[in-house]
Amino acid sequence: MTDVSATVIATYSRRMGLRLANGQEVEARIKGKRMKAVCGDTVTAEPIENESDYLITKIGERRNELTRPNMRGQIEVLAANIDTLIVMASVSPLPDWYIVDRYLCAAELMGINSIVVFNKIDLLVGHDIEIPELQEYRDIGLPVVECSAETGQGTNEIRRLLADQCGIVVGQSGVGKSSLINKLVEDSQQRTADISSKTGEGRHTTVNSVRIFLPGGGSIIDSPGVRDYAPALSAASDAALGFREIAAAAQSCRFANCRHLREPGCAVKDGVDQDRISYRRYESFKRVVNLTERLSEGRY
Numbered sequence: 420m421t422d423v424s425a426t427v428i429a430t431y432s433r434r435m436g437l438r439l440a441n442g443q444e445v446e447a448r449i450k451g452k453r454m455k456a457v458c459g460d461t462v463t464a465e466p467i468e469n470e471s472d473y474l475i476t477k478i479g480e481r482r483n484e485l486t487r488p489n490m491r492g493q494i495e496v497l498a499a500n501i502d503t504l505i506v507m508a509s510v511s512p513l514p515d516w517y518i519v520d521r522y523l524c525a526a527e528l529m530g531i532n533s534i535v536v537f538n539k540i541d542l543l544v545g546h547d548i549e550i551p552e553l554q555e556y557r558d559i560g561l562p563v564v565e566c567s568a569e570t571g572q573g574t575n576e577i578r579r580l581l582a583d584q585c586g587i588v589v590g591q592s593g594v595g596k597s598s599l600i601n602k603l604v605e606d607s608q609q610r611t612a613d614i615s616s617k618t619g620e621g622r623h624t625t626v627n628s629v630r631i632f633l634p635g636g637g638s639i640i641d642s643p644g645v646r647d648y649a650p651a652l653s654a655a656s657d658a659a660l661g662f663r664e665i666a667a668a669a670q671s672c673r674f675a676n677c678r679h680l681r682e683p684g685c686a687v688k689d690g691v692d693q694d695r696i697s698y699r700r701y702e703s704f705k706r707v708v709n710l711t712e713r714l715s716e717g718r719y
């Protein structure tokens with residue numbers, strides 16, 4: 420047979436964009452209704468006679484999955500085989516740091532790197548503004564890049580952090596995810612325009628996930644912006660593992676099954692009281708616990 424191996428570089432409901440091992444990009448359908456491929460998947464595909472489409476016959480085993488619970492309480496896979504989660508917020512729209520925390524929580528639980536990117540920094544030129552949340556992320560050892568997709572500030576740093584990895588950029592709609600990727604591939608062919616649709620306000624908003632290969636190596640998946648995000652946790656107790664400073668402090672709690680809420684001898688609560696753990700991040704953690712409990716009870 421003429422089976423070839425390929426990676427999924429775009430998903431449009433039932434159709435996919437594939438990049439074959441020889442670098443050629445083709446479109447494909449998927450065999451059967453049950454299989455669902457996502458960006459980052461490695462697949463086996465075969466050419467279809469008298470058609471330009473390929474047929475995906477098999478999805479390779481996934482190293483990891485970025486997931487979220489959907490409205491029906493099922494787990495939806497957003498992308499697979501990711502090395503780095505690039506969580507983006509911006510000067511405008513105003514950041515929802517709880518969403519940033521929940522993405523970071525997902526990355527911790529996936530065991531992958533994460534980068535916090537704060538975009539549209541050009542809008543702050545001439546203003547002496549410190550963003551306390553960014554310092555909180557630096558304090559827990561996360562790379563934080565303040566950048567501008569407009570001026571290119573910070574893009575080299577992002578290139579360096581990404582190196583030869585597969586990244587995915589996530590965040591609220593309008594923070595500049597597609598713009599950043601465009602800037603990173605500036606000298607090569609731009610391809611983000613055709614995957615966007617114009618909104619009522621005439622804004623381009625990304626509707627499909629697309630993987631873009633960077634000229635210097637590595638790739639980034641552009642994903643549609645979100646209103647909200649929650650990680651799909653198997654238990655509320657997993658939430659603590661998604662907040663690295665809380666997970667670290669939890670080692671010293673009196674009870675091994677401490678939930679870090681009202682238990683005596685809780686090293687996490689002590690850390691918050693003594694300002695070693697950010698109160699905001701602790702609140703954020705508690706929200707994830709609540710959210711996970713609600714989801715598991717089928718309440719939204």
Ligand SMILES: Nc1nc2c(ncn2[C@@H]2O[C@H](COP(=O)(O)OP(=O)(O)OP(=O)(O)O)[C@@H](O)[C@H]2O)c(=O)[nH]1
Nearest residue numbers: 539567568569592593594595596597598624625644
């Ligand atoms: N001033 C300024 N504007 C920017 C910057 N980056 C993006 N923008 C603008 O912000 C708007 C949204 O940018 P997009 O790149 O479409 O944002 P997105 O995150 O991809 O949005 P969705 O696809 O809807 O999730 C556009 O009008 C951009 O021109 C920046 O660094 N500075």
Ligand SMILES: [Mg+2]
Nearest residue numbers: 596597624625
């Ligand atoms: Mg976009």
Ligand SMILES: [Zn+2]
Nearest residue numbers: 672677679685
């Ligand atoms: Zn505790």
